[in-house]
Amino acid sequence: MMSAMRTPEGVTVTLVRGDITRQSADVIVNAANSSLLGGGGVDGAIHRRGGPEILAECRKLRASHYGKGLRTGQAVATTAGQLDARWVVHTVGPVYGSSGSDPSLLASCYRESLRVADEIGAKTVAFPAISAGAYGWPLDDAARIAVETVRAARTAVEEVRFVLFDDRAYEAFAAQLG
Numbered sequence: 202m203m204s205a206m207r208t209p210e211g212v213t214v215t216l217v218r219g220d221i222t223r224q225s226a227d228v229i230v231n232a233a234n235s236s237l238l239g240g241g242g243v244d245g246a247i248h249r250r251g252g253p254e255i256l257a258e259c260r261k262l263r264a265s266h267y268g269k270g271l272r273t274g275q276a277v278a279t280t281a282g283q284l285d286a287r288w289v290v291h292t293v294g295p296v297y298g299s300s301g302s303d304p305s306l307l308a309s310c311y312r313e314s315l316r317v318a319d320e321i322g323a324k325t326v327a328f329p330a331i332s333a334g335a336y337g338w339p340l341d342d343a344a345r346i347a348v349e350t351v352r353a354a355r356t357a358v359e360e361v362r363f364v365l366f367d368d369r370a371y372e373a374f375a376a377q378l379g
């Protein structure tokens with residue numbers, strides 16, 4: 202199994218086992234919910250370690266642009282607070298088994314996060330396994346969608362790093378790299 206590859210667009214894709222809030226990257230992607238006001242899992246960890254600046258900016262975004270919440274599959278950037286990153290990009294994965302559990306919405310999270318990363322000029326982006334925790338997406342399928350979407354992405358981002366919390370998630374992603 203592989204732990205790195207290069208996409209046809211020249212993006213280096215790497216895998217890391219660990220806590221995404223400990224990563225150093227231009228962008229750390231948050232597996233958020235549409236409220237943008239925090240939660241458990243990756244979201245809780247990012248707000249805990251990143252500090253209150255991130256939530257303050259999320260609240261402003263809610264007031265100015267996302268009164269009804271950020272839609273599933275969309276992405277938006279904020280400061281990264283105390284994290285070792287320039288931005289956090291918040292994206293909302295689909296809940297598995299709900300009416301919104303459309304694979305294209307999960308693919309959209311990766312695509313939109315990379316689009317936002319391009320807009321802000323980020324070169325390195327760290328992703329968690331979006332929807333594969335509280336939102337219940339089967340890990341192998343979540344990994345396949347993540348890797349396929351990044352592989353097909355047209356982006357100026359140079360490195361996409363998947364940061365996987367445990368061995369099972371790491372192995373699911375490694376199997377997708379070939």
Ligand code: AR6
Pocket residue numbers: 219220221222232233234239240241242243244245246294329330331332333334335336337338364365366367370
């Ligand atoms: N670093 C990297 N991966 C992590 C970390 C971490 N610190 N913590 C958990 N994971 P989840 P979702 C893994 O639940 O499924 C929140 O309450 C975890 O093992 O964080 O998209 C939000 O507010 C799993 O593989 O995100 C939403 O309401 C993956 O990250 C909801 O959960 C994603 O798990 C979003 O659910």
